[in-house]
Amino acid sequence: MPSKRLSVVVTRRLPEVVETRLTELFDVRLRDDDTPMTRAEIVAAVKEADVLVPTLSDTIDASLIAQAGERLRLIANYGAGFDHIDVETARQRGILVSNTPGVVTEDTADIVLSLILAVTRRLPEGLGAMQSGDWSGWAPTAFLGGRLGGRRLGILGMGRIGMAVARRARAFGMQIHYHNRRRLRPEVEEQVEATWWESLDQMVARMDIISVNCPHTPSTFHLLNSRRLKLLKPSAVVVNTSRGEVIDEAALTRILKAGEIAGAGLDVYEQGSQLNPELRNQPNVVLLPHMGSATEEGRVEMGEKVIINIKTFADGHRPPDQVVPSML
CATH class of the missing domain: 3.40.50.720 (NAD(P)-binding Rossmann-like Domain)
Incomplete structure (x- = not known):
């Protein structure tokens, strides 16, 4: 039987x-x-x-x-x-x-680059102008963003997804930096010409873009806390497609509203689907509905x-x- x-x-x-x-x-x-x-x-x-x-x-x-x-x-x-x-x-x-x-490695890495491009090239602002009918034609100083080539990308968590992000970023001409609990083998670093930072504080202070790609564990809760976020350059951008709890969302919201960093791209949030209302309608913030693996x-x-x-x-x-x- x-x-x-x-x-x-x-x-x-x-x-x-x-x-x-x-x-x-x-x-x-x-x-x-x-x-x-x-x-x-x-x-x-x-x-x-x-x-x-x-x-x-x-x-x-x-x-x-x-x-x-x-x-x-x-x-x-x-x-x-x-x-x-x-x-x-x-x-x-x-x-x-x-x-x-x-399974979601490549899909999530695609979303990371999408968020980086959306924030640095001000894509939502351009889209909003077209949808509202406010666009009156090309102008030399309209919607000025910045090119990705030459920017320093700091990857927080160089696992499968972090490496996939690094490969894509290298194709855009970005410089790859990362912070991990343990340094990768030299031959792995060489694949994407990555520089390891033992000190997260030192890396954060020098990057143009931070991509959060580490899991949420007790040791990574609020890894990007208020103190570390204040180390970011005024021109820096933060992207998070991993877990919302890794960033102190209230602190991030404050520095974004104050214009202390250039922008953020988020696909995950500290309170799950309960989005901080103050993050909405910020012109320098791109928010996605947790669609990294979609x-x-x-x-x-x-x-x-x-x-x-x-x-x-x-x-x-x-x-x-x-x-x-x-x-x-």
Whole structure:
């Protein structure tokens, strides 16, 4: 007799091809509409399911995990980030956690360069003028921005995405600098002619553009705090596509409003979808709705990784993308 299929609960709508494949392989419960599950719905799910497939919009904390039933043995996260999941508590309960690393690298790096260009070349201002009908024709001094060639880009976190950003920036003629907990191997640095800074303070003070590409951990919370933000040059630009908590958003808002830096491009926010209202309508700020990974190809690949993680677990093996304590 065939073994009983795993009970899988998915907390958000996923690409149709992913949902179809999940249905073929498992006893899956899908969402009817593209809205987050309530906490009560997730609690009910973890009481009955073998596998939970959450997304970054779900908070899987210790109190929720404590209510999980005996059947729950895998949290197969749809996404690379896992700071919304209490991995340590899950481990103590014997529940494995997996994620989908590497899928969004190129897509996120594209958005980083898009934000850099949008801020430095004042693209939203130009777009606004065209949409409002205020443009009266070309003028030598209108919408003057700055070229990227020759600018110093400081990458905070030179992992997969940081390296992908560096490759793109080099193609624009930018000078690559980075700060990491550990220096990269010389042959890796040579690929993008990167300069390592052991001191984040010293790097921040000398860069034209800062790109935040590190994960959110206890050690990176408010890594760009008020003191460090004040080290930036008046002509500097800050771009964040990683996690909002890495920047003290209130401090960033203050220096932007005061004109102490040239601008910012943000795709993530400290309070999730609760955007600081004072960031809106700033002419030197470009805001995106967390769309760094928003490509059809990327979202399908994320789903494929989720399926592989669950299928491998169902076959009695550890998921290939298991999150382990050393990653925290």
